Amino acid sequence: MRRTRLEREGEALTLRTDDAGTVLTDAAGMVRARHGTDHHETLLDGLRREGWRVAEDGHVALAGTAPRLAGPVTAERGGPAATVTDGEDG
Numbered sequence: 001m002r003r004t005r006l007e008r009e010g011e012a013l014t015l016r017t018d019d020a021g022t023v024l025t026d027a028a029g030m031v032r033a034r035h036g037t038d039h040h041e042t043l044l045d046g047l048r049r050e051g052w053r054v055a056e057d058g059h060v061a062l063a064g065t066a067p068r069l070a071g072p073v074t075a076e077r078g079g080p081a082a083t084v085t086d087g088e089d090g
Contacts, residue, residue: 005056006047
């Protein structure tokens with residue numbers, strides 16, 4: 001999940017985007033905007049134009065999920081993922 005925390009004149013907003021879409025909440029947790037698809041950059045651009053500044057921005061793992069890895073995952077050597085067989089025994 002991508003999470004961006006924004007600040008302006010003592011106020012704070014949190015912009016979160018995951019597989020369910022994008023949600024903008026205020027410091028009290030009230031939803032100020034919700035989209036069923038990824039609108040993170042669009043909302044972020046608009047908020048910056050309104051004077052909000054990014055205090056934090058990054059990817060975080062949801063509770064109970066594995067952290068998101070950067071780049072492709074490949075087997076470097078050995079193990080089943082790197083073993084190629086022709087289907088013949090021996």
